[in-house]
Amino acid sequence: MDAMNGLKLPAWFPSNSSKALAAPILIIMMLAMMVLPLPAFVLDIFFSFNIALSIIILLTSLYTVKPLDFMVFPTVLLVSTMLRLSLNVASTRVVLTEGHTGPDAAGKVVEAFGHFLIGGNYTVGIVVFIILTIINFMVVTKGAGRIAEVGARFALDAMPGKQMAIDADLNAGMIGEQEARRRRTEVGQEAEFYGAMDGASKYVRGDAIAGILVTIINIVGGLIVGMVQHDLAFDVAVKNYTLLAIGDGLVAQIPSLIISVAAGVIVSRVASEQDIGSQLVGQLFAKPQVLYITAAIIGGMGVIPGMPHIAFLMLAGVLAGGAYALSQREQKAATQAPVPEAATAAPEVEEATWQDIVPVDTLGLEVGYRLIPQVDKSQGGELLRRIKGIRKKFAQEIGFLSPPVHIRDNLELKPSAYRITLKGVEVGSGESYVGQFLAINPGMVSGTLPGATTTDPAFGLPAVWIDGNLRDQAQVMGYTVVDAGTVIATHLNHLISTHAAELLGRQEVQQLLDHLSKETPKLVEDLVPKQISLSTLQKVLQNLLSEGVHIRDMRTIIETLAENAGHMQDPNDLTAAVRIALGRAIVQQIFPATNELSVMTLDGRLERLLMQALQSSGPDNAGLEPGLADTLAMQTEQAARQQEQMGLTPVLLVPGPLRASLARFLRRTVPQLKVLSHAELPDSKTIRVTTLVGAQA
Template sequence: MNSLRLPAWLSGPNSKAIAAPILIIMMLSMMVLPLPAIVLDMFFSFNIALSIIVLLTALYTVKPLDFMVFPTVLLVSTMLRLSLNVASTRVVLTHGHTGPDAAGKVIEAFGHFLIGGNYTVGIVVFIILTIINFTVVTKGAGRIAEVGARFALDAMPGKQMAIDADLNAGLIGEQEARLRRTQVSQEAEFYGAMDGASKYVRGDAIAGIIVTLVNIVGGLIVGMIQHDMTFGDALGNYTLLAIGDGLVAQIPSLIISTAAGIIVSRVASEQDIGGQLFGQLFAKPQVLYITAAIIGGMGAIPGMPHIAFLFLAAVIGGAGYMLEQRQKKAPEMEAEVAAPPTAPPEMEEASWKDIVQVDTLGLEVGYRLIPLVDKAQNGELLRRIKGIRKKFAQEVGFLSPSVHIRDNLELKPSAYRITLKGVEVGSGEANAGQFLAINPGMVSGALPGPVTSDPAFGLPATWIDANLREQAQGMGYTVVDAGTVVATHLNHLITTHAAELLGRHEVQQLLDHLTKESPKLVEDLTPKLVPLSTLQKVLQNLLAEGVHIRDMHTIIETMTEYATYTQDVNELTAQVRIALGRAIVQQLFPSTNELSVMTLDNRLERLLMQALQSSGPEGGGIEPGLADTIAAQAEAATQQQEKMGLTPVLLVPAQLRTLLSRFLRRTLPQLKVLSHAEVPDSKTIRVTSLVGGQV
């Protein structure tokens, strides 16, 4: 026999998620659909039970944030009471002529219990309860919530600084710091929500009075005109029903308001309200003794109710005596049950587990940039970084290490920094939500906003709001968002430091990938002819000068050919460059057969050749004064090339290429040095300037 099973959407983990929408739909339905008396009894009973649950939860709450959903509960409970008022009003006015039980037993019971046959007393009691709820409890709770929200907002910067100080001092970790920041923000939001939610209860109290008056007046009109009731009968029936209906709604409202006051008025402590009350109010026997004496003295005055006062004085005095005896025995009991002091745990010995590996590539961001790199928030920078690595692998020829991203609370909120093997190689700021308008040199005007510079290339730029984007583009600016700023900077640094990113692990992966297509090619080179380290150094030399290593077939074939004659890394690099000459020239001069280059003056060329022969290929014998002159003239010629819109390239004899490339690379990284042997025969050379003419 098959057992009855609930649908998956009711019995699964989503059952809690659909409870709230069902409750809201039911409340809205009560305002439109007529309900029988028995259903009203059930909903009124549920409303009372809900208010008691909320009150007890508030009493046993240690911190306000433990009951963070309370403002929403306040709104839902208010809407529930108003829906019940609408539903009960429909029943009262429709069937009130049939008797006091027309709207259900709950309303009838509350009406009889409080009115007791005297309608004036019932109305007065109802008005008093409403005034207490509206004027005292709700107004006080709303004021406390308002002040609490203001103080919480004012204290946020100080609390944030305290969290940063604890983090920097090593007292807490990053995860705990992030949790405490969230709590600070939630606390301010909670008090702000409570300030607004208290308005619901005040409006509910006013609506209760109006609904009660409508029920009484409307009942009299309906009863006397439509049902031919006498004034006395109509007044009796409809007043009983109206007052009962109002009380059934106002008593839960008063309970909910009391819970709101308890939540917002409590001071942060590790105890709930009950523990605080009994732990602080009845903590001192002297206070109870004095109170008992005063109450006993009042009971001895002639005309006072002696029994009540003297009995209460005896109870309070007895409670003080029992508390005093318990406090005297507490140290003895603690001494008996106290365990022998345990030795403090010994500090563990250092081990290899304490060593944390340094990330090859790292990106650290301030907390305002976290949404750009948070996977849960669909951070756009994560997608851009994936694209950067893919493009780098396709253009340069190897897969760069992964970029390890983490937040750094020591940075400015909108700052970031890029690290290479734990050392900072670049930093900048990116304002999330704004755009960086970069001035390429031909703009028609200035833009309002903080003036800065492009962190990747140092161009002048301005941070602008999103509404100025189209205007900036029309003025000639290059406009990019914050994610693009960081991604461009990261891409530039990865390309610049490609040689340092190519470790032995990456070289081995590159060979493994090539082995799948040409196993014999790799097998003939390493480790037979050259070790892996030599291949790595040759590839690093190429990358250091901006030469891509996509053509690994040519690189390995060339090294295999010349490795039998020499193992010198510089000579092998020179031969590989000659083999890659067509690709190098194509990379520097795309889509042209004429190469506009700079060359050395003949006299300077002879001096350098003599220095090279006397000091070796490292070029350490260049006279310092001559070196300064070469650097200055090369810089001037480079600037002239750039002004003409040409790529700065210095063409030199093959023997001098390595010497000059290393010498000029530090001061002029944009200057590329080519040898005559690297230029294909099909290319035409045009000399635009000479370096060393004034030597």
Template sequence: MNINSMKLPAWVPIKHTKALAAPILIVMMLAMMVLPLPAFALDILFSFNISLSVIVLLTALYTVKPLDFVAFPAVLLVSTMLRLSLNVASTRVVLTEGHTGPDAAGKVIEAFGHFLIGGNYTVGIVVFIILTIINFTVVTKGAGRIAEVGARFTLDAMPGKQMAIDADLNAGMIGEPEARARRKEVAQEAEFYGAMDGASKYVRGDAVAGIIVTVVNIVGGLVVGMIQHDLAFDMALKNYTLLAIGDGLVAQIPSLIISTAAGVVVSRVANDQDVGGQLINQLFAKPEVLYLTAIIIGGMGLIPGMPHVAFIIIAAMLAGAGYSVSQRKQQAGAIAELPAPVTTPQEIEEATWQDILPVDTLGLEVGYRLIPLVDKGQGGELLRRIKGIRKKFAQEVGFLSPPVHIRDNLELKPSAYRIALKGVEIGKGEATFGQFLAINPGMVTGPLPGLMTTDPAFGLPAVWIESNMREMAQTMGYTVVDTGTVIATHLNHLITIHAAELLGRQEVQQLLDHIGKDAPKLIEDLVPKALPLGTVQKVLQNLLIEGVHIRDMRTIIETLAEHAPRVQEPNELTAIVRIALGRAIVQQIFPTESELSVMTLDTKLERLLMQAMQASGPEGGGIEPGLADTLITQTENAARHQEQLGLTPVLLVPGPLRALLARFLRRAMPQLRVLSHAEVPDSKTIKVTSLVGGQA
């Protein structure tokens, strides 16, 4: 017969065979509680139960993080039900066939009754009680408590973790697929600990059930043996007690193994090592500890009456292990301290025009302790994040920012960094490598120990904490980010603020060339026929200064081409383009709202400003100082009221006043957005929530 030609029946698809395993196992366990089983079948099932418990324990020990064994709560439930089903099946055999001898319920129970407890039912009872106490009061209770606390802290930490994911996504350090995967992992972690909390109750109930089943087997066996089979009390007590204790031990030992596995899974701290690696690397990493322990154990071995040989052997082994660890550390230190090769000094060359280096448009300088963040040889996590920032900036704002030139600067503090635009510093800060910055978003539940500071990007209060406090900080509501994220977020914030300065003529030409690949005629009709490149650049910069993205370049170019024959002044062209982009501008400020909550000017104040503008020209330089102070003060109050309501501060004004007020109020209130009535689409509803210069 050709084996390769054998096929499963058409009604059993291969992909569904694994899905049938769980229903079949549950049906078999329920059948064991109802149908009688022969002794041989009990031997097979008890052996399978022991094997399953060992597999679960070893899997737990080699698991790197809890979510690698996400099926563990279901395994706990299934294994508990399997043990209970075997208890019921073995009880039926013990009570019906126990009078025939100690092998009535199979060889496995007989082996546990004779080999492990020496055939002495008194010893068996004591051993069974000790194992049950250990399993119930120590292992199971401890694992259940850890799972309960872990579930509570995991649920409390979910908002902080979600905020950290959103912060990384907004900073461009991760993409949407990775963000979805991390959100899914956070949800799975909460579900896992919640399921472990519930599953641990099954294990504790199984321990109680084991005690009750054993007592019932002993009492029921005495009654059945003496009344139905006319056995003497001593014979009945010996047979049924040995069978009941053997049966109880066969169930309790796998239960103890499973409980230990549960404790290992929920009590470990996730890192990149399994439990064995953690124990070896952390317990036996310091030779001083091993030497001191060897001295103490050796001293105890010299006390009269002590087992000298055992203590001396252990002390010698510890001393040898300490010597081996210290030798390895010395070798590693010697390699690290090898002198650098001596280089002969070269003769200094004459200065040339090549020594004049162009100023970098964007520069990042770091102290020497931050070099691992930007060194490809050491991982260079910040390099990858900066690439993500530029990509996200291009997708959102509408043009590709210049590359960021990174270099180390020994004049800076070791943990300091400096961000420069065209050689001029625009931002600086300090970041502690290897620690995490816990940012207070305003709703934390308590303080954290560490170095107090402020978030360099947004000025929020923050504290530098050690890595082992990260979970606790997230639980308390802090947004926790690593060193690279701190610098990347600060860089992204500054690039967004200074987007207009980053858009040079070269970038504008590259942007037009990129659009010209799909619409060459559109670009030819605009530059240089209708408008010079400098005017187009100025219009785009005006838009970026007020935070308007220029992704919709087709609308911008078409609008400029349409009005260029009549209007050449960049500011007037900017106002016309803003009206064309009105829908996009409003959506950028109000992404989902159909009702726009805005501030407006009082009628009297609006009339005064119109008169001042007509008297002094469009630049508004002749506004009377008292009126200017009143305008700033009342606008700040109205904006503060908007923010308290959870709304974006937006001032809606007539078209002729928009450019004037936008320039005038920008320095005092960078977060304020000024819109004209013509820029609001007809589909939007306007709701006035604050009035500047009067009472709302």
């Protein structure tokens, strides 16, 4: 911290390890004062320390530039209050046990306050003590507490706007990422500071009430002890114990008043680059006209008969002299001020460069501020590790390495919301509540759970957010229970797999070829760019990925393309050839561990109509009659739903020429449907047709 503040502390200053012991030692000392009897000399030392501490706190408050420069003040307020109360307990013990010996029984400090400040008159002492208490309790503390309460409310209300302003400056390039984090931290600390000051002001009010009660108890208890136990006369007992009680109360109340003023200074000042003293002098006595008018008014009051002429006229003269000096200084500064040049009148704006263009992130994850700990490495963000696992699993299952996920906080989102972007465009969003669990209903649960109902953001299943103590109960009832980080990771994994074709860019294809060329350099060299271009290979791979076919078997893909590139160059035709070569892998991906393939197929009449439409319109279905298209989409959707209800994967088996066009046409209406051609099925598999699409058409 010392290095951060740019201060070089002297050699005698305590080290960090020594400073860490200050708080425990102070707490132990306060507890000891409440329990152990202290001699009068030790009480003098502690009372002096209390007064010095209050002065240090006040001066520190006056010289702070911003409230956050003294952010430990709420804690200091609590500690100083407890110190005064501990001293009150210790001094009360001494007053009641030794008060009969004289006014110096509780030490020289209490005696000095009893004699010097109030003239040894307990009536004057009581009046002075009451006035100080009223000033502290009713004026300073109450006003500081109200200011802190309003400041806390406004700080919390202004937090989103400040955060958005920081984000806007960051996006505009006016500040860097590190500066933006520092400002966000400062905004959060400011809100916490005013909230803490709102609560800490209650300490001082309670201390004022406790001071009154302790003083009354000391007077009444002292009279009883002095007259009953020590046989003192009533007037002697009243004099001794009242002077001791009032002196003890003033010793505690004056530091309390000083610290209350410090609290008021801290919370009432407006942030600027000057301390409070510079602000007072610079703003209160900065205008000669104000001082001239004030001097005239005070001088006029001084010539009125019966007024103290000397005091008023002297003060008027001082004010007039100060106003004259200020006006002369302003005139001198105006004559010596250089004429500002046009070039320095305003800071020069730098010309826009190509460096100002920020590339769009391929994959992005934006989170609200409550989810920041999930993605912050310094706070043990578990989601970072899971995202690394998602990319590794994706590479192993799909066959290429996805682009990295760029994570940043977005204050425009709800606190617990997140957003997933693909090339700068949102492709998914949701909310995830840290500390809670998402209980997903897979369709076979035995009851309901209390909590906020929602849907699983990845697959759209009904779900409910529950507290951690209901996790075991939810699992017993059949719910799938996941934590907040898993919700985001699962959604991200699902979207990456769904948009795998868009993630495979030219750069990823080249990296894939470079990786493959380490094992089969000649195979890659003969294909790209000799037979097909890199863009054609990219289009073939994207066609495969768009229908959920992995590209792990790149050797088979490259060999098939090399065999067919001589007589075809269309990416769609090449994709069909590759799918036939990958048929065994495609079928195994859809029907794992089974030899019987339960599929849907087209009615013969509908199949002939589609073949005729394909021949007349081309592969894009441009000439498909609207009524036929609607019927095909509706009946395929119904058949796919029936397949899912039977626990089967919806697969439509069609002739080879129809496969690509039907797959593209049905992808929007029946996204879960897999369209296979007869040529893609291995000879070892048995086909069982469960539904004829178009049989009722």
